[in-house]
Amino acid sequence: MENRTQPQYDVVIVGGGPAGLSAALMLGRSRRRVLVVDEGRPRNRFAGHMHGVLGRDHTSPLELLAEGRRELGRYDGVEVRDGAVVRATRKADADADAEATGFLVELDDGTTVTTRRLLVTSGLRDELPEVPGLAELWGRGVFVCPYCDGWEVRDRRIAVLAGEQPNPHQAQLMRQLSDDVVFLTGGRPIDDATRSGLLARGIRIEERPLARVETDAEGELAALELADGETIPVDALLVAPVPAPLDGLLRALGAAHAEHPMGGSFVVVDAMGRTDVPGLWAAGNVTDPRSSVPFAMAGGNFTGAAMNATLVEEEIAAAIAAAADAS
Numbered sequence: 001m002e003n004r005t006q007p008q009y010d011v012v013i014v015g016g017g018p019a020g021l022s023a024a025l026m027l028g029r030s031r032r033r034v035l036v037v038d039e040g041r042p043r044n045r046f047a048g049h050m051h052g053v054l055g056r057d058h059t060s061p062l063e064l065l066a067e068g069r070r071e072l073g074r075y076d077g078v079e080v081r082d083g084a085v086v087r088a089t090r091k092a093d094a095d096a097d098a099e100a101t102g103f104l105v106e107l108d109d110g111t112t113v114t115t116r117r118l119l120v121t122s123g124l125r126d127e128l129p130e131v132p133g134l135a136e137l138w139g140r141g142v143f144v145c146p147y148c149d150g151w152e153v154r155d156r157r158i159a160v161l162a163g164e165q166p167n168p169h170q171a172q173l174m175r176q177l178s179d180d181v182v183f184l185t186g187g188r189p190i191d192d193a194t195r196s197g198l199l200a201r202g203i204r205i206e207e208r209p210l211a212r213v214e215t216d217a218e219g220e221l222a223a224l225e226l227a228d229g230e231t232i233p234v235d236a237l238l239v240a241p242v243p244a245p246l247d248g249l250l251r252a253l254g255a256a257h258a259e260h261p262m263g264g265s266f267v268v269v270d271a272m273g274r275t276d277v278p279g280l281w282a283a284g285n286v287t288d289p290r291s292s293v294p295f296a297m298a299g300g301n302f303t304g305a306a307m308n309a310t311l312v313e314e315e316i317a318a319a320i321a322a323a324a325d326a327s
């Protein structure tokens with residue numbers, strides 16, 4: 001029978017990407033009992049190498065996570081399980097006991113665990129433009145971030161496809177790396193200031209819609225076919241996917257959301273990573289589409305430490321109450 005006053009874990013972390021594993025590291029180093037549950041589908045799994053990550057530039061993103069898991073092995077309070085969290089319920093909602101705190105967390109293997117705090121670091125899904133041939137090249141020829149993949153295609157032929165959110169800045173950032181850049185408006189309107197800014201720096205503007213992305217015999221990006229059948233040879237295509245946070249658990253628990261300026265509706269967290277639902281925290285890409293690997297690691301690091309601090313506060317209050325009872 002479950003002991004209500006002693007949940008199995010201090011913190012359950014949903015997601016073992018850079019944010020989740022960094023939080024686990026801070027909590028493990030504070031002797032917290034931590035369970036990380038990870039489906040193993042990090043956002044950058046499509047990329048052979050990650051960049052802009054100091055000390056790890058041009059290395060495999062999956063190797064970073066494997067190394068992170070190995071490092072967590074030093075901390076006996078931390079457990080990492082492969083699997084998915086399918087449901088989380090506040091104990092106060094699931095249990096008539098008004099004193100109940102914390103969460104019940106259900107895993108896809110049918111087990112339910114109890115925890116004092118819940119941290120969601122489940123990341124986001126990139127909803128790609130629906131152009132035939134584009135999705136197959138995601139992360140290898142088709143990119144989102146000039147800082148992540150731009151250097152590798154410097155001096156090459158670059159195309160930037162306009163997205164739902166205005167993204168001519170992607171073309172301007174890529175112009176820093178190549179003098180052969182074309183901005184495809186995809187039929188979207190483009191204001192005069194933007195147009196003159198692009199043309200002034202030698203960025204071509206292509207108004208004809210993109211019909212198809214073509215590959216060469218090796219399956220690598222080769223050209224873009226326009227609606228009238230003409231093709232433009234390119235070496236890289238930058239797109240602006242719609243960011244769709246994997247936040248079903250946060251929404252089901254009633255956490256407040258707000259529109260993000262870069263598109264999409266994201267959970268609202270304070271500077272520490274706390275949502276407006278007591279005991280529920282979030283970090284990384286599930287909170288902010290701009291979160292890079294270092295940004296996600298920093299968020300997880302800080303949120304892990306802040307969660308530990310609130311657990312300590314709770315323990316101070318409990319110790320004072322116990323001392324008062326004893327006297």
Ligand SMILES: Cc1cc2nc3c(=O)[nH]c(=O)nc-3n(C[C@H](O)[C@H](O)[C@H](O)COP(=O)(O)OP(=O)(O)OC[C@H]3O[C@@H](n4cnc5c(N)ncnc54)[C@H](O)[C@@H]3O)c2cc1C
Nearest residue numbers: 015017019039041043044050051085123148284285292293
């Ligand atoms: C193609 C591409 C290339 C990129 N290249 C770079 C780069 O070079 N440098 C850089 O800094 N950034 C890069 N990024 C961005 C980088 O991927 C993200 O910043 C980073 O992955 C965010 O970390 P995170 O921990 O928030 O989420 P993620 O890394 O996405 O990790 C979330 C984890 O949670 C798991 N999960 C989700 N739901 C559940 C659930 N219910 N139960 C259990 N587990 C769950 C997922 O499977 C995943 O393993 C790139 C992104 C893309 C798309």
